[in-house]
Amino acid sequence: xxxxxxxxxxxxxxxxxxxxxxxxxxxxxxxxxxxxxxxxxxxxxxxxxxxxxxxxxxxxxxxxxxxxxxxxxxxxxxxxxxxxxxxxxxxxxxxxxxxxxxxxxxxxxxxxxxxxxxxxxxxxxxxxxxxxxxxxxxxxxxxxxxxxxxxxxxxxxxxxxxxxxxxxxxxxxxxxxxxxxxxxxxxxxxxxxxxxxxxxxxxxxxxxxxxxxxxxxxxxxxxxxxxxxxxxxxxxxxxxxxxxxxxxxxxxxxxxxxxxxxxxxxxxxxxxxxxxxxxxxxxxxxxxxxxxxxxxxxxxxxxxxxxxxxxxxxxxxxxxxxxxxxxxxxxxxxxxxxxxxxxxxxxxxxxxxxxxxxxxxxxxxxxxxxxxxxxxxxxxxxxxxxxxxxxxxxxxxxxxxxxxxxxxxxxxxxxxxxxxxxxxxxxxxxxxxxxxxxxxxxxxxxxxxxxxxxxxxxxxxxxxxxxxxxxxxxxxxxxxxxxxxxxxxxxxxxx
Numbered sequence: 001x002x003x004x005x006x007x008x009x010x011x012x013x014x015x016x017x018x019x020x021x022x023x024x025x026x027x028x029x030x031x032x033x034x035x036x037x038x039x040x041x042x043x044x045x046x047x048x049x050x051x052x053x054x055x056x057x058x059x060x061x062x063x064x065x066x067x068x069x070x071x072x073x074x075x076x077x078x079x080x081x082x083x084x085x086x087x088x089x090x091x092x093x094x095x096x097x098x099x100x101x102x103x104x105x106x107x108x109x110x111x112x113x114x115x116x117x118x119x120x121x122x123x124x125x126x127x128x129x130x131x132x133x134x135x136x137x138x139x140x141x142x143x144x145x146x147x148x149x150x151x152x153x154x155x156x157x158x159x160x161x162x163x164x165x166x167x168x169x170x171x172x173x174x175x176x177x178x179x180x181x182x183x184x185x186x187x188x189x190x191x192x193x194x195x196x197x198x199x200x201x202x203x204x205x206x207x208x209x210x211x212x213x214x215x216x217x218x219x220x221x222x223x224x225x226x227x228x229x230x231x232x233x234x235x236x237x238x239x240x241x242x243x244x245x246x247x248x249x250x251x252x253x254x255x256x257x258x259x260x261x262x263x264x265x266x267x268x269x270x271x272x273x274x275x276x277x278x279x280x281x282x283x284x285x286x287x288x289x290x291x292x293x294x295x296x297x298x299x300x301x302x303x304x305x306x307x308x309x310x311x312x313x314x315x316x317x318x319x320x321x322x323x324x325x326x327x328x329x330x331x332x333x334x335x336x337x338x339x340x341x342x343x344x345x346x347x348x349x350x351x352x353x354x355x356x357x358x359x360x361x362x363x364x365x366x367x368x369x370x371x372x373x374x375x376x377x378x379x380x381x382x383x384x385x386x387x388x389x390x391x392x393x394x395x396x397x398x399x400x401x402x403x404x405x406x407x408x409x410x411x412x413x414x415x416x417x418x419x420x421x422x423x424x425x426x427x428x429x430x431x432x433x434x435x436x437x438x439x440x441x442x443x444x445x446x447x448x449x450x451x452x453x454x455x456x457x458x459x460x461x462x463x464x465x466x467x468x469x470x471x472x473x474x475x476x477x478x479x480x481x482x483x484x485x486x487x488x489x490x491x492x493x494x495x
Contacts, residue, residue: 006067007052008081011091011128015045015098019121022114031113035106038117042102045124046095052088058477061484063134071138076193080135084484085477086262086332087131090255093339094131096463097251098124100456101244104347107452108243108354109157116157120244123149127252131259136184136195139263143180143256147173150245150253158240165233165240172233176223180260183216187268201267201488210272217265218280224257227280227317228287231310238306239359243350246302250309250346251339258316258335262328262485266320270489277321284321285414287314292421296428301349301359304429305342308385311418312338318415319400322407323489328482330399333474337384337392337467344381344460348374351453352433356442361432365439370446375434377449377457382430384464386423392467 018041063082129142155166319331
């Protein structure tokens with residue numbers, strides 16, 4: 001609560017409320033009204049999150065802006081919200097991305113416009129709920145609720161194989177989440193009927209129980225990240241999803257898994273987290289190296305960026321499980337940076353697809369001759385994806401590598417290969433699409449960015465540069481939260 005306003009509740013329910021209003025605009029005859037209401041809802045949803053940052057105390061530990069009210073009293077389930085520096089940045093990223101997605105689909109989506117926009121508003125509210133929930137059942141409800149809008153977005157507005165991709169996405173993530181529910185029910189029983197995450201943090205659990213709980217959590221969160229070898233749903237989902245769906249999927253939804261590791265796995269089962277960290281680190285490094293090589297051979301731009309996301313998210317899980325401040329802060333910074341960069345790259349592909357209706361690299365060439373402004377912005381995002389110093393893509397990766405060196409030099413050496421592979425597949429794609437002579441009549445007929453497209457990509461370019469040149473506003477809110485988490489994780493919870 002701040003000045004009498006429940007800011008976290010507003011961050012959750014403002015976009016959801018506007019999503020409901022947008023649905024009531026009805027058919028596509030009222031498309032203009034639906035777009036305007038959705039934009040107002042997305043902007044207000046972002047504005048109510050700004051005081052969370054301006055009033056956040058970076059020196060204070062624990063959770064801030066807490067809200068507590070009874071929900072299902074017979075099972076001791078509460079509507080309990082609160083954030084630390086980690087969840088604060090993810091809420092801001094989510095709310096900011098929602099505004100961009102609404103703008104990006106302004107003219108592109110021509111059918112069921114109200115339903116499309118409402119789905120993104122619902123999704124934004126649900127994800128803010130995940131990032132702020134301090135009650136385990138509330139966390140689970142929001143965590144599962146995010147599946148529904150994304151399933152609809154892919155299945156209704158996606159490509160030719162959209163139903164297959166939507167069902168595969170839903171089944172993969174749902175099956176993992178069922179194990180999460182089993183683990184939470186076990187914790188409810190051993191904690192004498194509490195669903196409070198704060199209570200779970202203090203539970204003395206035997207190592208065998210911790211390992212089983214960790215595995216249950218891992219199966220749920222690793223699918224969301226996604227980690228190798230549980231990643232196969234992601235390229236299909238990205239290829240078939242509309243541009244806005246790909247942006248939110250890459251920028252925000254992948255972060256739910258990494259956030260789950262931070263909020264549940266590490267503090268609830270710290271001994272098991274240490275015991276199994278080697279497995280997670282190995283899988284993370286496989287993702288960084290192997291998936292980077294897989295990205296090199298992709299002919300579809302969307303699929304290439306999808307594999308790039310898996311590789312870069314390997315950096316995030318590596319940073320989390322090396323258990324030092326540089327790695328953990330680097331992982332969170334990498335999540336935010338990846339949100340900006342991957343979202344921007346998918347929007348760039350969407351700009352080309354809207355004009356040519358092809359995502360294949362071979363169908364382009366010489367785009368710089370007809371779209372110079374677009375080519376310049378695309379170059380910035382490609383360089384950022386390659387980890388160029390001065391862009392946001394460098395900051396998180398550098399911090400994770402520094403943290404990894406303190407643990408094991410070879411971890412850092414393997415992780416650093418992403419700087420080579422990332423530059424190889426990103427810049428090779430850029431060269432073939434943008435440079436050279438005009439490849440065909442479709443490229444010759446291209447028009448440069450419109451005002452709306454320039455606004456969306458320009459805001460992301462600004463975010464990438466500001467974070468790259470001046471990362472302190474992002475990093476300073478993390479210090480106390482990360483130190484609290486690491487201090488907690490180093491304390492054994494064995495009975």
